[in-house]
Amino acid sequence: MNKIDIDEKLSLFDDHWSPRIVAELNGQEVKLAKFHGAFDWHAHADEDEMFLVLHGTFTMEFRDRSVTLAPGQMIVVPKGVEHRPVAETECAVMMIEPAGLVNTGDAERSDRTTTGKWI
Amino acid sequence: MNKIDIDEKLSLFDDHWSPRIVAELNGQEVKLAKFHGAFDWHAHADEDEMFLVLHGTFTMEFRDRSVTLAPGQMIVVPKGVEHRPVAETECAVMMIEPAGLVNTGDAERSDRTTTGKWI
Numbered sequence: 001m002n003k004i005d006i007d008e009k010l011s012l013f014d015d016h017w018s019p020r021i022v023a024e025l026n027g028q029e030v031k032l033a034k035f036h037g038a039f040d041w042h043a044h045a046d047e048d049e050m051f052l053v054l055h056g057t058f059t060m061e062f063r064d065r066s067v068t069l070a071p072g073q074m075i076v077v078p079k080g081v082e083h084r085p086v087a088e089t090e091c092a093v094m095m096i097e098p099a100g101l102v103n104t105g106d107a108e109r110s111d112r113t114t115t116g117k118w119i
Numbered sequence: 120m121n122k123i124d125i126d127e128k129l130s131l132f133d134d135h136w137s138p139r140i141v142a143e144l145n146g147q148e149v150k151l152a153k154f155h156g157a158f159d160w161h162a163h164a165d166e167d168e169m170f171l172v173l174h175g176t177f178t179m180e181f182r183d184r185s186v187t188l189a190p191g192q193m194i195v196v197p198k199g200v201e202h203r204p205v206a207e208t209e210c211a212v213m214m215i216e217p218a219g220l221v222n223t224g225d226a227e228r229s230d231r232t233t234t235g236k237w238i
Contacts, residue, residue, distance in 0.1 A: 001181065001200065006191045023195050025167035026217055028147055030193075048144035052125075054191075062120065072125045072173075074149075076142050081120065096215060098145055 006032065006054060010092050012119050017103070019116035024099060031095040031116050035087035040112070042105035043082045049097045050076045056091030060084075125151065125173060129211050131238050136222070138235035143218060150214045150235050154206035159231065161224035162201045168216045169195050175210030179203075 009022050009032055017039055019031035035058050051060065052074040059068045060075055061084045067075055077083050085093075104113045128141050128151055136158055138150035154177050170179065171193040178187045179194055180203045186194055196202050204212075223232045 001186070001194060001196065003186050003188060004193045004195075006193065023169065023193065025169050025195050025197075025215065026147060028145060028215070030169065030215075050142060050144050050149065067120070067122050069122060074123045074125065074142065075120060076123075076144050077120065078144075096144065096147070096149075 006094070009119055010034070010054070016090070017112045018114060019095060019103060020119040021116045022119065027099055028096055029099045029116065031097070033093050033095060035085055035091045035093055036089070038086045039084055040104050040107045040110060041082055041084045042107035043080055044101060044105040046079050047098045047101050048076055048078050049095060049101070050074060051085070052094040054092040054094055056087065056089060058085050058087035058091040058093065061086055125213070128238055129173070136231045137233060138214060138222060139238040140235045141238065146218055147215055148218045148235065150216070152212050152214060154204055154210045154212055155208070157205045158203055159223050159226045159229060160201055160203045161226035163198055163220060163224040165198050166217045166220050167195055167197050168214060168220070169193060170204070171213040173211040173213055175206065175208060177204050177206035177210040177212065180205055
């Protein structure tokens with residue numbers, strides 16, 4: 001029940017595609033991440049994911065279209081839907097998803113694969 | 120899988136303590152609300168609630184202390200914990216909580232009692 005300051009948490013890390021967990025509620029985790037470049041195409045079989053842009057912009061690519069998001073804009077990617085976030089410049093994002101979710105979903109594991117870590 | 124613009128959604132309503140649902144994921148709802156004044160003391164027996172300030176400030180009062188939140192700051196109120204949000208001036212807040220949650224929790228029902236409605 002402490003105050004969580006998003007920008008303060010964002011100042012604690014610089015690496016891209018490496019979500020940091022800042023809160024948990026009802027089995028969901030609230031994660032912060034910095035995007036830059038293109039992530040791997042993947043889907044999550046059983047988990048919906050929410051993305052809210054905090055700073056910068058990124059594009060959520062789907063197989064048939066794409067959605068570009070600016071600060072204060074969000075999207076929910078339903079379970080089973082292939083997606084790939086792409087950020088031409090660095091973008092800070094809040095994500096909400098079930099605890100323990102693997103960021104690369106059903107894609108082959110890579111050095112980016114993680115469930116996130118608490119900060 | 121459409122873009123949700125938070126400020127656009129906030130422009131659609133003016134009433135206080137009346138959450139609007141803007142997204143659903145994994146059984147949780149993402150709600151937007153405008154706070155002004157003091158809400159009712161209450162707790163939710165089985166549901167955690169997250170509050171993220173978008174505009175303005177408010178204070179989450181607990182029985183033994185209080186936490187004041189500004190834009191970009193958030194708090195999770197665990198299930199079972201009595202709380203009361205108080206906003207001296209209007210404050211816009213994002214809330215994440217289980218679908219169907221009643222805003223006044225275990226408090227006596229009032230004309231503010233609602234589970235929110237989609238916009």
